[in-house]
Amino acid sequence: xxxxxxxxxxxxxxxxxxAAPQRAFELFTAHIQEWxxxxxxxxxxSQAVGVAFGEGVGAAITEILxxxxxxxxxxxxxxxxxxxxxxxxxxxxxxxxxxxxxxxFTAAGPASTVVRLVHSGWERRPDGAIVRDGYQAGWDPxxxxxxxxxxxxx
Amino acid sequence: xETYEAVLEALGDRTRRQIxxxxxxxxxxxxxxxxxxxxxxxxxxxxxxxxxRSGLVRYEELGxxxxxxxxxxxxxxxxxxxxxxxxxALDRYAERVRGAQPPGG
Numbered sequence: 001x002x003x004x005x006x007x008x009x010x011x012x013x014x015x016x017x018x019a020a021p022q023r024a025f026e027l028f029t030a031h032i033q034e035w036x037x038x039x040x041x042x043x044x045x046s047q048a049v050g051v052a053f054g055e056g057v058g059a060a061i062t063e064i065l066x067x068x069x070x071x072x073x074x075x076x077x078x079x080x081x082x083x084x085x086x087x088x089x090x091x092x093x094x095x096x097x098x099x100x101x102x103x104x105f106t107a108a109g110p111a112s113t114v115v116r117l118v119h120s121g122w123e124r125r126p127d128g129a130i131v132r133d134g135y136q137a138g139w140d141p142x143x144x145x146x147x148x149x150x151x152x153x154x
Numbered sequence: 155x156e157t158y159e160a161v162l163e164a165l166g167d168r169t170r171r172q173i174x175x176x177x178x179x180x181x182x183x184x185x186x187x188x189x190x191x192x193x194x195x196x197x198x199x200x201x202x203x204x205x206x207r208s209g210l211v212r213y214e215e216l217g218x219x220x221x222x223x224x225x226x227x228x229x230x231x232x233x234x235x236x237x238x239x240x241x242x243a244l245d246r247y248a249e250r251v252r253g254a255q256p257p258g259g
Contacts, residue, residue: 011236015244017251027251035250037242115247117240 010120017113021105024113025082028103029053032061043071043091055079061087074098089119161228161235164208169193170201174210174224181216181223 017024027035032053042048042063050064057079063071071091078086082105090098099121106114165171172191176182184202188195202222205211210228214221 011233011240013237013240013244015248017248019251024251028247031250035246037246041239041243115244117244119236119240 010118012116012118014114014116016108017115018111019113020111021082021107021113024105024115025085028105028115029081029085030055038063043073063091074101078102089121160208161210164204164210164228167201167204169197170205173198173201173205177211177222177224181214181221183219183221187222 019027030053033051036051038048038051039046042051044063044065047066048063049066051073052062052064054060054062054076057076059076059079061073061076063073065071072095073091074087074089075095076085076087077100078084084102084104086100086102088095088098089101099119102118102120104116106116108114165174169191173187176187176190182190184195184198187202188198191198193201202211202213205228206213206222208228209225211222212225212227214223
């Protein structure tokens, strides 16, 4: 059914920022802690004290909790500064159920960059199979996201 | 009332999340769910009522069986939430970039 299929289409976002791609890329990655809304966008909620974006393929995106423990949100799969970075996304879920996020940085002027984010991979299941009923796909990561948010909902 | 808040509330309970996970595999009757979970049949029925009101599951007759299955409507609410998740994150990012601009730059 169309409604089912459309529900697993990638989430696509874009924002134009007043900076050259190099700066935009660095702020998105190395400086993520300066802008990421940890209070609402974390596994630990109020216990989350930081987030670190690794550098290079294989590096992790990691949430740091007040007690010193960490929670890995994903692993970098593509590292092409300052144009593109892609990573798996499994905040709060087993890595096998990871979805995928790709962010591209395209110059739109001397000091302007269009940042496009695509969050896909909802068809992925623990067994790696493509599901028949598309709408059921992505349930785990979305529920996990809910669980992450619920930690600070009160 | 198929609101995002209702979905959040519905999923705020571990047993209901377990029911949702069970239903991912396909439609199930109350009896089947109760047999698979460490809760009584009446309790499962109550949880299913909450899930149904949130839009996450719906009730239907499948042949001679009365079963519950996941409803895309509830997922749509969550998808909308996910949209908001990235909107909020990118808003903060854009604010940070603007703030990083040198004076006059």
